[in-house]
Amino acid sequence: MSYKTVADSSQLKFAEKLVILNDRAVGMLTRIYNMKKACADPKSQPQFLNDKTLESAISYIVKRFPVIDIKRNSTVYLSINDMKGNIIKKLSLYYYTFVDLLDLKDAILQLFTAMDANQCRLNINQNLDLTTSFLNLVVNFCSLMILLSRVEDRKTVLGLYAAAYDILHTGSETSFPRLGQMIVDYEQPFKKLSEDLGLSYRVISSALESLKETYFRRNISAEQQRDSAMISLTANPRHMLYAAQTNTIACEYMSLDTMDRWIIFGVSLCPRLLSDPSLLQLFQKAMQHSLAVRLFRDETIFTFSMISTVLEPLKNQNKLLNELKEINILAIQTCGHLHAHRRHFFTYGIKRIVFIVGR
Helix, strand or coil, X not given: CECCCCCCHHHCXXXXXXXXXXXXXXXXXXXXXXXXXXXXCCCCCCHHHHCHHHHHHHHHHHHXXXXXXXXXXXXXXXXXXXXXXXXXXXXXXXXXXXXXXXXXXXXHHHHHHHHHHCCCECCCCCCHHHHHHHHHHHHHHHHHHHHHHXXXXXXXXXXXXXXXXXXXXXXXXXXHHHHHHHHHHCCCHHHHHXXXXXXXXXXXXXXXXXXXXXXXXXXXXXXXXXXXXXXXCCCCHHHCCCCCCCCCHHHHHCCHXXXXXXXXXXXXXXHHHXXXXXXXXXXXXXXXXXXXXXXXXXXXXXXXXXXXXXXXXXXXXXXXXXXXXXXXXXXXXXXXXXXXXXHHHHHHHHHHHHHHHHC
């Protein structure tokens, strides 16, 4: 990594912050994922969300969200007044999970801004840990905000808690104005994420540029791997005991799935990078065998759906969008065979290695 010092470089501690924020992001992903599942399941969601006496209040809250005005519309909130204690007790965990997400979002964007302000230029071949931590944080941040937009009843939960809190304490909860605005901003997560990451495009660009050589070398078909005898012990038996010489040995252990996520999220949600021919080529290569990318556990998103949503509102992007559409159609036809052949090649190759070593 290289940077021009704006402040004392010893006080920046980018590496430490990246590690801490990545750990927090993974924990937050787990909490948001569990909340999403709980809200979608009638058996696990708070029962009063389906209470008939709260229907009018909930409808009003969702319609007016994030505005909660108890004084002007006191009659609407009468039903909440009768259940305010139970609402606060049952929804506090949900509410403060969103508050923690807001704090995490602010910390992540503050770090991205600081890295860009200090003109950081990342290179995965020179500093693997720092670059991978940064790219992982970009992906985790994007996954978090997309997952947030998929949580059902998020406005209901936040609005009910805020109203009950206001009635009980005769004043609004301090985090609610910013929290409500975050929910509104990320109703269309791709648009907002493009704005957030657009400010850090230089850092993202440098990190992805450094990934290009490794990615193109690793992302090859089973036939190409077989021809190059990548995992064969018998192709060159005389060289079996000689270690391969490479300056990027650590990069050889990164999974293609991880690199695909870096490229697809980084380029899709920072569309100005598509003007760089090398990054466009990198993105097209990733699209060819990644119809969908993982957000968290069983939550996924279709690659073309994400990039098309970002590009459609932009001017003069129709030609590029059509090119990517053709790549997506081709990927639908060939992607399954590509992955199946890879799995077969690796399974057979590993069996041969086990057979040779075990004799």
